[in-house]
Amino acid sequence: MKLNLRLLLIGLVVSAPILSQPTWQVGNTTLTEYDLVTGVQLPWEILWGPDDFIWMTSRKGEVLRIDPASGNYTVVLEKTVMNGGNGEPGMLGMAMHPDWENSPLVYIVYCTGSGGNGIEHLSVFEWNGTELVNEEGLLNLQAGGIHNGSRLLMLPDGTMLMTAGDVGSSSNSQNLNSKQGKTLRLNLDGSVPDDNPFPGSHVYTFGNRNSQGLALGPNGIIYSSEHGQSSNDEFNIVQAGGNYGWPNVEGFCNTSSEQTFCAENNVIEPLEAWTPCVAVNGIEYYNHAAIPEWQNSILMSVLGGLGGQYERLSVLHLSDDGLSVTNEEQYFSSFNQRVRDVAVNPSTGSVYVAFNGTSYPGSGPNIIKEFRNEAFASSIAAPSGDLLALKLYPNPASESLSLSWNEPLQDASFEVISYDGKSMSSGKAPSSTLVLDVNTWAAGQYFIRVSHAQGTMTRSFQVKR
Numbered sequence: 001m002k003l004n005l006r007l008l009l010i011g012l013v014v015s016a017p018i019l020s021q022p023t024w025q026v027g028n029t030t031l032t033e034y035d036l037v038t039g040v041q042l043p044w045e046i047l048w049g050p051d052d053f054i055w056m057t058s059r060k061g062e063v064l065r066i067d068p069a070s071g072n073y074t075v076v077l078e079k080t081v082m083n084g085g086n087g088e089p090g091m092l093g094m095a096m097h098p099d100w101e102n103s104p105l106v107y108i109v110y111c112t113g114s115g116g117n118g119i120e121h122l123s124v125f126e127w128n129g130t131e132l133v134n135e136e137g138l139l140n141l142q143a144g145g146i147h148n149g150s151r152l153l154m155l156p157d158g159t160m161l162m163t164a165g166d167v168g169s170s171s172n173s174q175n176l177n178s179k180q181g182k183t184l185r186l187n188l189d190g191s192v193p194d195d196n197p198f199p200g201s202h203v204y205t206f207g208n209r210n211s212q213g214l215a216l217g218p219n220g221i222i223y224s225s226e227h228g229q230s231s232n233d234e235f236n237i238v239q240a241g242g243n244y245g246w247p248n249v250e251g252f253c254n255t256s257s258e259q260t261f262c263a264e265n266n267v268i269e270p271l272e273a274w275t276p277c278v279a280v281n282g283i284e285y286y287n288h289a290a291i292p293e294w295q296n297s298i299l300m301s302v303l304g305g306l307g308g309q310y311e312r313l314s315v316l317h318l319s320d321d322g323l324s325v326t327n328e329e330q331y332f333s334s335f336n337q338r339v340r341d342v343a344v345n346p347s348t349g350s351v352y353v354a355f356n357g358t359s360y361p362g363s364g365p366n367i368i369k370e371f372r373n374e375a376f377a378s379s380i381a382a383p384s385g386d387l388l389a390l391k392l393y394p395n396p397a398s399e400s401l402s403l404s405w406n407e408p409l410q411d412a413s414f415e416v417i418s419y420d421g422k423s424m425s426s427g428k429a430p431s432s433t434l435v436l437d438v439n440t441w442a443a444g445q446y447f448i449r450v451s452h453a454q455g456t457m458t459r460s461f462q463v464k465r
C-alpha cells in the first residue's frame with residue numbers, strides 16, 4: 001500500500017511539466033510563459049484568425065497557419081520576395097476578410113524586385129482549406145530598401161486600411177499624388193471608397209513616415225504606431241484627411257518652425273512620442289478579463305533601437321475615452337529580443353508575442369511566445385470539434401446576427417464579448433438557430449463562444465454602423 005502511494009506520487013511529479021514554465025507577475029495576475037512556436041523565420045504579422053488558428057507572415061516570404069494548442073503549423077503560401085526578406089522589405093502585413101464563412105479571403109502585402117524597381121503588392125488570396133490560392137492583385141506601390149509600412153486593418157464599415165511607408169523619400173509624404181508616406185483606405189476589391197477624404201484617391205492620411213502598427217479601439221478609434229527618424233517615434237489616432245506632419249514635423253509641434261507649419265497645415269500631433277527612437281511596431285487593443293491589469297490598453301511591440309536596446313512589449317494604458325495615454329508599462333525587455341508583433345486569443349485572453357532576434361533588421365530562428373493566465377484559461381472551455389460547422393451571418397452585421405450549426409443549437413450556451421471587453425449577451429439558445437439583436441451595439445469587433453454537446457467554438461464578427 002505504502003509502495004503504491006509512493007509510485008503514484010512519483011508519477012504525478014514526472015507528468016507535471018507545467019510547474020517548470022516561467023511565470024510573470026502583472027499585479028495580481030500570474031502569466032505563464034510558453035514557447036508556442038520555435039525555429040520560425042522573422043514573423044512580421046501574427047493575428048488570431050477567424051478559424052481559431054494563429055496566422056503568421058514571415059518576412060522571408062511564407063505564411064504559416066499555427067495551431068494555438070500544439071504550436072504545430074503548416075506553410076500555406078510561399079513567395080520569392082525582395083532581398084530574400086533579409087532587410088526591411090519582404091512579406092509583411094496580413095488581414096482576413098471579415099465575412100470569413102462566405103469569403104475565406106486573406107489580404108497580404110509583399111515586396112518583389114530589387115533596387116529602384118521594387119514593387120510592393122497588396123494581393124488577396126483564397127483559402128481552400130489547405131493553402132492560399134488564386135492570387136488577385138489589388139494595388140501596387142513602390143517598394144524600397146527601407147520604410148515599406150504595410151500593416152493592414154479591417155474596419156467595421158467594410159473597408160480596409162493599409163499603411164504605406166515613404167520608402168526613404170520623405171518628400172513623398174506631403175505629396176497627395178503619391179501613395180507613399182500615407183495611410184490608405186480601400187474597399188475590399190481594391191477600389192477607392194466613395195467617402196474617402198480626397199475624392200478618387202486611396203489616401204486617408206498623409207504626412208506619415210513609416211507606420212507599422214494599426215489597431216481598432218473602443219468607439220471606433222483607430223490607433224497607429226509610427227517610426228521616427230532618430231527621434232520621435234509616435235503613437236497616433238488615425239483621422240480621415242489628417243496631416244501627421246512628416247517630414248516638416250517630428251512628434252509634437254514644439255519647435256518654432258514646426259509651430260508655424262502645424263498652424264498652417266492643421267497637423268495632428270501624436271498622443272505620445274519617444275526620443276530617441278525605440279522602433280515601435282505592431283499594436284493590439286487589449287481589454288480582456290483575463291488580465292484585468294491590462295484592460296483598456298494598447299499592447300505595443302517595440303523592436304528596440306539600432307544598437308539593440310529598448311526591446312520590450314509596452315502596455316499603453318488609455319484614458320476612459322481612449323483619447324489619451326495615461327501611462328506606459330514595459331514588459332519582457334529581459335529577453336533582449338526585438339518584439340515585432342502581438343496577437344490576442346479572444347477566448348482565453350492569452351497574449352502572443354513574436355520576436356525577431358537581437359539586432360536590426362532582425363534574424364532568425366525566432367520564437368512566438370504565449371503569455372497565459374492559467375487560472376482564467378482553465379475556466380474557459382477550449383475550442384473543439386468541427387469549428388467551421390458554426391455559421392454566422394451576415395458578417396458584418398448591423399441589425400441582427402444569426403447563428404446556425406449543423407447540429408441543433410437548442411440548449412447550447414453562448415456568450416458574446418466585445419473586443420473592448422464587455423459581455424454583450426449570454427444565455428441558452430432557444431431553438432436550432434440563434435438570432436441576436438445587435439441594433440444597439442457599437443460598431444466594432446466581437447466574438448462569440450458557443451458550447452454544447454458537440455464541442456465549444458469561438459468566432460469573431462463585426463458590427464457595422
Ligand SMILES: [Ca+2]
Nearest residue numbers: 046047341342
Ligand atoms: Ca498582429
Ligand SMILES: [Ca+2]
Nearest residue numbers: 244245246251
Ligand atoms: Ca507625426
Ligand SMILES: [Ca+2]
Nearest residue numbers: 250251252254
Ligand atoms: Ca517636434
